[in-house]
Amino acid sequence: xxxxxxxxxxxxxGKSFKLFSPRLRNTFLWHYHPEYELVYVEADAGIRHVxxxxxGYTQSDLVLIGSNLPHLNFDYRLRSExxxxxxxxxxxxxxxxxxxxxxxxPINQLFKKAANGIAFHGETKSIAxxxxxxxxxxxxxxxxxxxxxxxxxxxxxxxxTILNDEDISLQFFLKDKIRMGAVYEYIxxxxxxxxxxxxxxAKVNFTTAAFCxxxxxxxxxxxxxxxxxYRIDVAKNLLMQDKNVTEVxxxxxxxxxxxxxxxxxxxxxxxxxxxxxxxxxKQQLR
Numbered sequence: 001x002x003x004x005x006x007x008x009x010x011x012x013x014g015k016s017f018k019l020f021s022p023r024l025r026n027t028f029l030w031h032y033h034p035e036y037e038l039v040y041v042e043a044d045a046g047i048r049h050v051x052x053x054x055x056g057y058t059q060s061d062l063v064l065i066g067s068n069l070p071h072l073n074f075d076y077r078l079r080s081e082x083x084x085x086x087x088x089x090x091x092x093x094x095x096x097x098x099x100x101x102x103x104x105x106p107i108n109q110l111f112k113k114a115a116n117g118i119a120f121h122g123e124t125k126s127i128a129x130x131x132x133x134x135x136x137x138x139x140x141x142x143x144x145x146x147x148x149x150x151x152x153x154x155x156x157x158x159x160x161t162i163l164n165d166e167d168i169s170l171q172f173f174l175k176d177k178i179r180m181g182a183v184y185e186y187i188x189x190x191x192x193x194x195x196x197x198x199x200x201x202a203k204v205n206f207t208t209a210a211f212c213x214x215x216x217x218x219x220x221x222x223x224x225x226x227x228x229x230y231r232i233d234v235a236k237n238l239l240m241q242d243k244n245v246t247e248v249x250x251x252x253x254x255x256x257x258x259x260x261x262x263x264x265x266x267x268x269x270x271x272x273x274x275x276x277x278x279x280x281x282k283q284q285l286r
Contacts, residue, residue, distance in 0.1 A: 016089065018088045022073070025075050028185070030070065035088045036064070037088050039065065040084065042083045044078075044079070045059075045240070046082075048061060049072035050071040055229070079234075110155040118163065124154065195223075231254065
């Protein structure tokens with residue numbers, strides 16, 4: 001599996017942006033590109049890996065990714081059906097207008113923040129997604145105007161999470177000799193057993209100690225914490241598929257129900273039973 005890839009984005013003649021719905025479920029695409037990217041995905045639960053930030057999302061995710069910021073495809077290893085909308089924009093898609101016109105100041109600031117990756121939540125996400133879903137029905141010019149409306153909504157919102165605390169050096173990732181794909185593949189195939197850090201270290205040609213130091217530097221969490229986070233993301237998916245808590249606990253590799261409940265509560269903010277009840281209530285209200 002190759003290391004980080006440069007994605008070459010092709011635009012239709014006469015267009016400064018690309019609107020599409022990729023489906024790469026079983027492809028590990030750890031990549032970057034000079035274009036800005038707005039990603040929306042609807043799925044039970046998935047992985048969000050942008051720069052050095054790694055976390056899980058539940059039900060949906062809306063993220064703005066800056067130029068040359070490395071990221072993983074948001075539909076990697078999704079187990080259920082999903083829908084994805086991606087908008088990629090040339091770096092200069094509005095020429096110098098964004099940086100010179102005072103009316104565009106908030107949007108200009110938004111794009112600067114996007115250098116570290118931004119996730120959107122709450123009402124902001126709902127409004128932006130509603131507009132995103134209408135894009136395919138519009139003319140090319142109408143889409144451009146709608147995109148500016150979307151960016152204006154995002155720019156004026158405080159319902160955001162900056163995904164990386166500091167600037168992410170592309171060169172750091174380009175020099176990276178570890179193939180994160182091998183790490184994901186190993187965890188994906190063994191999370192419900194006993195993932196062995198010694199095995200995965202050998203897969204990427206590191207001593208165990210060196211791998212642990214590197215992995216912590218790369219992701220800001222330990223390998224064990226990453227595996228547990230992956231397990232909890234899978235657990236959320238299974239709970240939303242009407243599995244009971246005990247069944248899910250053992251299915252994702254935990255041997256102690258009390259520890260599973262404690263860890264789930266710590267990572268999700270509620271215990272598995274409450275999470276399941278909340279999901280059921282939301283489905284009934286649809």
